[in-house]
Amino acid sequence: MISIQHLSKSYTSKEEIVVGVDDVSLEIQGGEMFGVVGYSGAGKSTLLRCMNILERPTSGKVTVDGIDLMSLSSKELREARQSIGMIFQGFHLAMSKTVVENVSFALKASGVGRIERKERAEELLNLVGLSDKANHYPAQLSGGQKQRVSIARALANNPKVLLCDEATSALDPNTTQSILQLLKKINHELGLTIVLITHEMEVVKEICHRCAVMEDGKVIEEGNTYDIFAAPKHQVTQKFIQTVLDFTIPEVLLEKCKGTIVKMKFTGESAEEAVVSDLLQEHNIRGNILHGKVDYIQEQPLGTFVMELTGDEHEVRQALQSLHTTLAEVEVLKDGRSVGSIMA
Known part of the structure; x- marks a missing residue:
């Protein structure tokens, strides 16, 4: 479903070249939930934004559902992105629009008619458990409810892939659990491929089939989530596992x-x-x-x-x-x- 081959992304400042992603190759299968975990500055969010060319890679290749995104024109890329939904840590909702209007906006941009937009938005709000909040404004919602609206909006155009950039890091533990269960439900019922960027190993443990650990722009360990937890090889991975399975004896x-x-x-x-x-x-x-x-x-x-x-x-x-x-x-x-x- 998603093939990343020798992908690199660097930024040039006045004094130096900063490498955000350094020669990363990953194969993410259709229908799986794949986690990318790393500390701040590891390059995981940059990698995610390269998956839909919000950040254009310096080199390498990104293929989504058989389409080489790097080879597309601007118009073709906009069309291809309709099959790639994205949710963010900061929600990115239009505060002056109601919940149903926020979800409908993505459909309007795709040329969907008014009646069909309304029906689709109501269907999605029911899916994420917010049917009763359709006419509320974002300021009237909790953090978890705002993220549910973001998820509904990302699903508006029936994407095949959902990219999640630190989708739960701004939420309390109970709300985080509810959002993770919602993502799990979406993966199961809709068959979406979900890529989840996080710095919390607990999130990976909860829902990811496979995962990759990043440090300094590189993938340092990758595999089945169970195998990573059972036998972490890299020191950074071991530290992440300790945050979840800590057995330090006084x-x-x-x-x-x-x-x-x-x-x-x-x-x-x-x-x-x-x-x-x-x-x-x-x-x-x-x-x-x-x-x-x-x-x-x-x-x-x-x-x-x-x-x-x-x-x-x-x-x-x-x-x-x-x-x-x-x-x-x-x-x-x-x-x-x-x-x-x-x-x-």
Whole structure:
């Protein structure tokens, strides 16, 4: 659906050339929800704006639904953009127009008749749950309601792609959840390809099938969202994952515990099996859970537990070896003598 090949975007100032996007290649499949995550200045918003040529790339190729956008004339590009909806962090609504007029405006610009515009706008407001706000003005709406109007407007011309630039970063957590569920509903019911730019890994975890992590204009890691969470490879990705799955154990607790403290990551089927309880019985050792959580990413379980193991030293070592061969990751935080790690 969206093919980005060796795309770069640079800006020339009086003193230097600033690179916003640096040789990025991505393939985004039709009907998927794809997240691009990165810290401020990573280049993710510039990349998104290059996807519909709001920012013209310095080099590279952007193909959407088989059309090479870089090769189009200005008129052809305007027509192609009708199949690419876009929503922004700042909503970008016309404050002097009612909700239904804001949604209708995109249809009017496309030459749709008045009666058909009204019917389509009402249909979209029903889809986003704002039928009762049709004649309100943006100033009368909450932030979440304004974003729903923006989404309805972006869907007006039946786009095949929806680009979302930090669509939830200005919203509170509860409102963010409602907008994410709406985007999930739109993806499922309309089959839209959705590209979501964000600096919040929680957003990616919630709805994205696949994701890419950016730093300094480059994609440093890309893959299935579950795989990225289960085994992040780059240090920046690991920091992002920590914001969602943080299992930092206070030093004072480590000092108090006398046994071996181990952090275990359970993926796939192992997250649903009684791996630890079976192990404790087999080796006749005791386990004290210090921290634990199971998250569901794309409906697949991902568990992380921190446990103190006590008992015969030889049996504890045997248990650790068994864990090492069974689980995705085993890290010894403290064994009474040293700190080390065992990675699968």
